Amino acid sequence: QVQLVESGGGLVQAGGSLRLSCAASGRTFSRYPMGWFRQAPGKEREFVATINWSGGSTYYADSVKGRFTISRDNAKNTVYLQMNSLKPEDTAVYYCAARLRLGDPMKLDLYDYWGQGTQVTVSS
Numbered sequence: 001q002v003q004l005v006e007s008g009g010g011l012v013q014a015g016g017s018l019r020l021s022c023a024a025s026g027r028t029f030s031r032y033p034m035g036w037f038r039q040a041p042g043k044e045r046e047f048v049a050t051i052n053w054s055g056g057s058t059y060y061a062d063s064v065k066g067r068f069t070i071s072r073d074n075a076k077n078t079v080y081l082q083m084n085s086l087k088p089e090d091t092a093v094y095y096c097a098a099r100l101r102l103g104d105p106m107k108l109d110l111y112d113y114w115g116q117g118t119q120v121t122v123s124s
Contacts, residue, residue, distance in 0.1 A: 002026045002098050002113040009094060009118030012086055016122070020081040022096030022115055030054075030074040033099055035111060036081045038092035038120075045095070049081060050105040059105060064090075086122045093117040 008020040022034070033052050039045040049060045049070040058070050067086075072079040079096055097111035104110065 002029065002032065004096050004098060004113055004115035006094065006096050006115045006118040009120045011121045011123065014086060014088055014122055014124050016086050017082070017084045018086065018120060020083065020094055020096075020118060020120070022079045022081075024077045024079070024098065026077075029077040029098075031100070032113075033105065034070075034072060034079045035097045035099065035105055036070060036079075037095045037097060037108065038090075039095070039117075040089075040092040043092075045108055047106040047108075048094070051079065061106075083120070086120075088122045088124045091120060091122050093119050 003025040005023045012018055035050040036048040037045050038048050047061050048064055051058050051070045051072055055072045067084050069082040095117045096115045098113040099111040101110055
């Protein structure tokens with residue numbers, strides 16, 4: 001069982017930066033590939049980024065590539081999402097998630113555990 005708690009969201013102007021954190025409980029955190037997703041009002045939840053268990057492999061949605069960076073610190077049971085050059089269209093609730101299963105990391109139903117989400121609002 002893994003419990004995930006996101007933090008670091010807030011209100012920022014366009015062009016600004018935020019760093020989201022996702023703290024995980026459980027001694028097996030380092031076994032899980034992790035992902036970040038987001039959901040804007042009236043839209044479906046969408047993939048943002050994923051990282052493998054060691055942190056050596058990452059993958060991003062085209063909409064955030066070059067602006068966002070996912071990383072993890074297994075000693076601290078935490079995964080991060082550094083968001084730079086934020087745009088109003090990045091406004092959403094951001095969720096972290098953990099998965100045990102192999103497959104397409106962009107698919108929501110592959111993930112076994114989810115956090116409660118943190119709101120990110122980017123003003124123009």
